[in-house]
Amino acid sequence: NTTTTIKRIALFGSTGSIGVQALEVIEANPDKFSVEVLTCSNNVDLLIQQALKFKPNIVVVSNEEKYKKVKDLLASTDTKVFAGERALEEVASMDVYDLMLAAIVGYAGLKPTLNAIKAGKAVALANKETLVVAGDIIMQTAYEKRVPIIPVDSEHSAIFQCLVGEVRNPVEKIILTASGGPFLGRKPNYLVNVKRDHALQHPNWSMGAKISIDSATLMNKGLEMIEAKWLFNLKAEQIEVLVHPQSIIHSMVQFEDGSVKGQMGLPDMKLPIQYALAFPKRIKNDFPRMDFKKIRTLTFEEPDVKTFRNLALAIEALHKGGNLPCVMNAANEIAVYAFLRNRIGFLEMTDVIEETMQKVSFLSRPSLQDYLDSDAEARNYAADLIKL
Ligand code: NAD
Ligand code: MG
Secondary structure (H helix, E strand, O other), X not given: OOOOOOEEEEEEOOOOHHHHHHHHHHXXXXXXXXXXXXXXXXXXXXXXXXXXXXXXXXXXXXXXXXXXXXHHHOOOXXXXXXXXXXXXHHHHHOOOOOEEEXXXXXXXHHHHHHHHHHOOOEEEEOOHHHHHHHHHHHHHHHHHOOOOEEEOOHHHHHHHHHHOOOOOOOEEEEEEEEOOOOOOOOOHHHHOOOOHHHHOOOOOOOOOHHHHHHHHHOHHHHHHHXXXXXXXXXXXXHEEEEEOOOOOEEEEEEEOOOOEEEEEOOOOOHHHHHHHHHOOOOOOOOOOXXXXXXXXXXXXXXXXXXXXXXXXXHHHHHHHOXXXXXXXXXXXXXXXXXXXXXXXXXXXXXXXXXXXXXXXXXXXXXXXXXXXXXXXXXXXXXXXXXXX
């Protein structure tokens, strides 16, 4: 079958690290994808450039103060311009696209993504926080609407790829690999003095600021454990983290016969992005190929959860469930942005998250509204602690 239909993509968070790389993939495959929606919060200069190049049907800037600039600069085009958080949610529900790439960072991605699913749109999910906050609701809605959620996060893409063709074979456990981040092997006496610019330097991946800090604290791996629980319908005990500093094996699945499948590749987010956009097909590309003779050694070690206590907190949230992951996520977002503004130290991020998790009331079976309320309560509590 050589006829291909063009998949219409809505790229939510197009100006971010994932968004920009997704546009490179789309640009290289004009016979497969078109860009229908682009969105950003603040970087409207880049949004405008992207819109002039890709000629989307709609752009949305969530920061309403920037509406006029975008409107003026796109006045001579056919692109419609909307602004505000509400517009972001409404456009997600519109019947103008086939697949949403959810690449907004943080809790802000939840409502647009949920609306896409409710509207029956396929979702390529980069925004892991959406599943951490309300994974049960997201997955249940996707199930009811028969909507596929295809992971973009490299570890989850790896597991997803290992599971293709295994629908009837139960998973014994998954092994999420972690690079260990820029501070692998460091101890608290070192971490206490770490500053933002150092924490932003990741050894293997170049990413947005928030996920870079999460990688340095290992919170990212904790968020990914919770993300994996929902995506692959696993119990907490079935999810193991393994530090693998070379980032070649992107994650592994162990089946009930003890056989282990892993997915490998050079660390390049364009691979999982392109896989999610094109699934179930693979697209030929000319990215650099792996040379095992040059890599020579792959190493593995246990994560140091005594030093990187954010991971221990996330494991606790994974086990307890309810609104605890949502509360943890909110406190983490506040703590990370405070650290990025040099308001608190590296280790203080953990203290803020831990105390917020203890103080916000626990709900075992939250509704969507409960999640929204827990998020707000946790943000306020964490911000008070930091005196923001
Ligand atoms: P980024 O900070 O580079 O980009 C974030 C995007 O979201 C931007 O387009 C920004 O305008 C938009 N945005 C930010 N806040 C917003 C708000 N309040 N409302 C609406 N839009 C908002 O982030 P990123 O590194 O591209 O990461 C995006 C998501 O993908 C995150 O959830 C991250 O965990 C996940 N992810 C990223 C990578 C990576 O390599 N960057 C890898 C795996 C997963
Ligand atoms: Mg990842």
